[in-house]
Each structure stands twice: as structure tokens, then as C-alpha cells.
Amino acid sequence: MSLKSHFLILGLTISSFFQLCFSSYPLPEYDDSRNYLPKYSTNNDQRSYYEFDSRNRDSYDRVILDRARHSRRAHHGALAPSSSPKIVNVEHYVKSQKRRDHTKAFRKAWKVACSTKGATVLLVPKHKIYKIRPIKFSGPCHSNLIIKIKGKIEASTRFAHYRDRQHWLQFENIHNFKVDGGGTIDGKGHIWWQNSCKINASMPCRHAPTAVTFIGCKNFIVDGLKITNAQQMHLSFQKCAVVRASNIFILAPGDSPNTDGIHVTETRNIQITRSLIRTGDDCISIVSGSKNIQVSDITCGPGHGISIGSLGKGNSKAHVSNVLVNKARLHETLNGVRIKTWQGGRGYAKDVVFQNIAMHNVSNPIIIDQNYCDQKTPCSEMKSAVHVSNVVYKNIKGTSHTNAAIKFDCSKNHRCRGIVLQDINLVKKGKKSVMADCQNVELVHRGKVSPRCFQQTLV
Numbered sequence: 001m002s003l004k005s006h007f008l009i010l011g012l013t014i015s016s017f018f019q020l021c022f023s024s025y026p027l028p029e030y031d032d033s034r035n036y037l038p039k040y041s042t043n044n045d046q047r048s049y050y051e052f053d054s055r056n057r058d059s060y061d062r063v064i065l066d067r068a069r070h071s072r073r074a075h076h077g078a079l080a081p082s083s084s085p086k087i088v089n090v091e092h093y094v095k096s097q098k099r100r101d102h103t104k105a106f107r108k109a110w111k112v113a114c115s116t117k118g119a120t121v122l123l124v125p126k127h128k129i130y131k132i133r134p135i136k137f138s139g140p141c142h143s144n145l146i147i148k149i150k151g152k153i154e155a156s157t158r159f160a161h162y163r164d165r166q167h168w169l170q171f172e173n174i175h176n177f178k179v180d181g182g183g184t185i186d187g188k189g190h191i192w193w194q195n196s197c198k199i200n201a202s203m204p205c206r207h208a209p210t211a212v213t214f215i216g217c218k219n220f221i222v223d224g225l226k227i228t229n230a231q232q233m234h235l236s237f238q239k240c241a242v243v244r245a246s247n248i249f250i251l252a253p254g255d256s257p258n259t260d261g262i263h264v265t266e267t268r269n270i271q272i273t274r275s276l277i278r279t280g281d282d283c284i285s286i287v288s289g290s291k292n293i294q295v296s297d298i299t300c301g302p303g304h305g306i307s308i309g310s311l312g313k314g315n316s317k318a319h320v321s322n323v324l325v326n327k328a329r330l331h332e333t334l335n336g337v338r339i340k341t342w343q344g345g346r347g348y349a350k351d352v353v354f355q356n357i358a359m360h361n362v363s364n365p366i367i368i369d370q371n372y373c374d375q376k377t378p379c380s381e382m383k384s385a386v387h388v389s390n391v392v393y394k395n396i397k398g399t400s401h402t403n404a405a406i407k408f409d410c411s412k413n414h415r416c417r418g419i420v421l422q423d424i425n426l427v428k429k430g431k432k433s434v435m436a437d438c439q440n441v442e443l444v445h446r447g448k449v450s451p452r453c454f455q456q457t458l459v
């Protein structure tokens with residue numbers, strides 16, 4: 001090979017290397033000048049209920065911009081060895097190709113990747129399949145880390161390997177990092193589903209692991225991953241802040257039990273965009289302690305739709321606020337956009353916008369259920385409830401599978417307040433009309449709304 005072609009290859013290698021590592025850090029689409037939540041007011045004072053915590057947003061943008069700057073510096077100094085990221089390939093830690101369990105290799109690779117200073121890529125290479133037991137990837141890390149999953153990670157299917165039955169892959173206390181690569185994470189959930197009390201009533205109701213959990217993580221991106229057949233939930237963000245999840249593809253059978261797509265709990269400032277979620281339970285579920293949530297460009301179905309809740313189970317206190325769901329398509333889901341709370345709870349779900357949503361043969365397109373009860377024994381009537389207020393439904397169109405396209409089943413003692421129905425057009429297949437079943441709700445209609453709630457429930 002000539003010297004020239006050597007240089008050419010070297011050059012190509014270096015440039016693709018940096019493309020691999022940095023070009024996928026996009027500049028923020030998160031634009032400060034834009035107002036994400038429309039200013040609505042159902043009261044006479046024109047106060048906006050929908051304002052993001054701008055302090056958090058600033059810090060969010062700063063992180064992304066810092067990264068972009070860092071990446072430009074890296075481009076300019078491409079030949080300086082100090083700026084090239086270190087690649088930690090899990091394959092290098094696999095002792096023998098005969099091994100059926102790669103947990104140790106992942107543990108070792110993590111230790112190295114997390115403790116390396118500077119830009120580091122933890123690589124799960126393409127065309128490889130790794131079988132792993134429950135594992136915790138814990139931070140804080142010294143590195144500016146990219147976890148690149150290009151190959152496939154499969155879950156162990158032995159119950160004995162799961163001590164707590166809560167988690168399979170856990171990422172804990174890591175800051176400023178990114179997970180991407182376009183690879184697949186397969187929870188191999190079938191054995192768990194068979195043993196679920198929802199599938200076989202003679203089995204005890206026990207927990208099954210969440211496939212991928214981020215817990216206590218901050219300032220990070222999860223982009224371009226496929227997660228299939230989770231044992232229970234697919235992807236969970238717990239006690240996290242400043243998160244961007246995009247291009248996530250989640251796939252599990254429509255009859256797989258409790259296989260929520262993306263679960264958000266006690267998490268603030270999270271964007272979930274451009275994702276396709278087909279599961280047996282909620283497409284996206286947002287539960288207590290979560291605030292400043294943006295969900296956009298989501299396609300769901302089969303599954304149970306996009307849900308806030310359930311909240312207030314076991315008389316607990318719940319807080320969810322500032323949720324925007326913008327641009328979603330729901331296909332044959334059990335619910336469209338839902339808020340569900342148990343009787344006896346306390347706290348609130350407030351300042352929520354569901355807008356620009358297309359429903360295709362959805363069983364309950366718009367639903368607030370303050371009498372939610374998902375247990376074997378019936379739930380008794382209770383005085384307290386999680387308060388539901390300031391919820392806007394705007395530009396929601398399509399077909400309902402049932403007659404009650406809109407269902408507000410609110411608590412007698414704590415009516416739903418500040419509900420807005422604006423530009424709603426829901427029909428049944430064959431253009432048959434549908435109805436709105438509205439109990440204990442204070443709401444207004446704006447624009448063209450069909451079906452409408454009965455007059456006596458209006459304020």
C-alpha cells in the first residue's frame with residue numbers, strides 16, 4: 001500500500017471516529033425563545049399556568065452547548081492525541097467465546113470506561129449478542145461518557161439471577177452522558193409474562209424487572225435505541241433531571257402484561273420525542289414527583305395509551321405538573337390520553353396540555369378516571385382524591401372504538417377543574433356519532449367540539 005493511501009485511510013478513520021463520537025450531539029432544538037406550552041387560562045385572571053422552570057432550562061441548554069463547543073474543539077484538534085476519545089470495547093473483556101454469560105465482561109468494561117478521564121466511548125459492538133444478568137452501571141464517572149450500543153444485549157432468562165425482581169439494566173448516578181448506537185436491548189420477557197397473575201390467575205402477583213432504568217441521573221441523552229420484550233416495563237426514568245430521549249423504538253406484544261413503554265417517575269425536565277412504542281401496557285406513563293415533561297412526535301399502539309398516573313395508590317400523595325403532550329398518533333390503543341387516580345390519594349395532577357393528537361380506533365380517546373382501581377378486590381369509596389386541574393385538550397381528532405369518546409369520571413368530592421376541550425372531533429367508524437360522559441367536571445368548550453359534555457356540567 002502506498003504512503004498516500006495509508007494517509008487516506010488514517011484520515012478517513014479519524015474523521016469517521018469523530019463523526020461517530022461527536023457529530024451525533026445535536027445542537028438543541030430546545031429553543032428558549034419558543035413557548036412550549038400555550039398560554040391558556042380557564043380563570044378570569046389571565047395568568048399562565050404553563051411556564052417552564054426557566055432556571056432548569058438554562059442549565060439544560062448550557063450542557064448541550066458546552067458539548068457542542070467541546071465537539072468543535074475536538075474537530076479542530078483532531079490530530080492531537082489528547083483529544084481523541086478512548087474506546088472501551090466490551091468485546092475485549094470477553095474471556096472466552098464459549099461463554100454464555102457476559103455480565104463480567106460488562107462489569108469490567110464499565111469500571112474502565114467510568115473511571116477513565118476525558119471523552120470515553122463504551123462500545124457494545126455491532127453484530128454481537130451479549131447475554132447479561134441484572135447489572136448496575138453506577139456513577140459518578142470521571143469520563144465524559146458515550147455508551148454506544150450497536151450490537152444486541154439480551155437478558156438472562158433464569159429467575160434465580162434476579163435477586164430483587166425490580167431491575168435488569170440500571171444506570172445510576174451518572175451525569176453528562178449519552179446512550180445511543182442504534183442497537184437492541186431484549187428483555188426476553190416471555191418467561192415473566194407466563195408467570196404473571198394477569199395472564200394466569202392462579203399465579204401470585206409479583207413484580208417483574210424493568211428492562212432499562214435510569215436512576216438519579218442528570219443531563220443526559222438517550223437516542224436511537226430499540227428495546228424489546230421487557231420483563232415488565234421497558235424504559236424507566238426515576239429521580240432524573242434534564243433528560244432527552246429520542247428515536248426510541250419499543251416493541252412487545254399487545255397482550256404482554258404491564259410492559260409500559262416509557263415510565264417517568266420523580267423526574268424533572270425531560271423531553272421524549274420521535275419514538276414508536278408498541279406494547280401491552282401504557283405507551284408512556286408519567287407518575288408522581290414528575291414535572292416539566294414534554295412528549296412529542298410519538299406513535300403508540302397497541303397498548304394502553306399515554307397516561308398520567310396512576311396516582312394516589314394506597315392513600316399516597318402525588319404531584320405531577322407541567323406536562324405537554326404534542327403531536328401523537330394512537331393506533332388501536334385501549335386509551336388515548338388518560339389521567340388516572342386512585343380514590344383516597346392526595347396531591348395533584350395539574351397544568352397539562354394534550355394537543356395535536358390523532359386517534360385511530362382508540363377505545364377511550366380522552367379519559368380522566370378518578371376512580372381508578374387496578375386490583376383484584378373492589379376499591380371502596382373514599383373522601384380524599386388527587387386533585388385534577390387545568391387540563392387542556394386541543395386539536396384531537398379521529399375515531400373512537402367505543403361510544404364514550406370522552407369520559408370524565410371525576411371525584412364527587414373533588415371535581416376536576418379548569419378542563420378545556422378545544423377543537424375536538426371524535427367519531428366512530430362509519431361516521432357514527434359518539435358521546436361525552438362527563439361527571440363532576442368544570443369545563444369549557446372552545447372552537448368546534450364534538451362530542452360535547454352536557455350543559456349542566458359546564459362552568
Ligand SMILES: *[C@@H]1O[C@H](CO)[C@@H](O)[C@H](O)[C@H]1NC(C)=O
Pocket residue numbers: 200201202203
Ligand atoms: C397456570 O399456572 C398453573 C400453576 O403453575 C399451571 O398449572 C397452569 O398450567 C397455568 N395455566 C396456563 C394457561 O398456563
Ligand SMILES: *[C@@H]1O[C@H](CO)[C@@H](O)[C@H](O)[C@H]1NC(C)=O
Pocket residue numbers: 332361401429
Ligand atoms: C377497533 O379496535 C377494536 C379493539 O381494539 C378491535 O376489536 C376492532 O377490530 C377494531 N376495528 C377496526 C375497524 O379496526
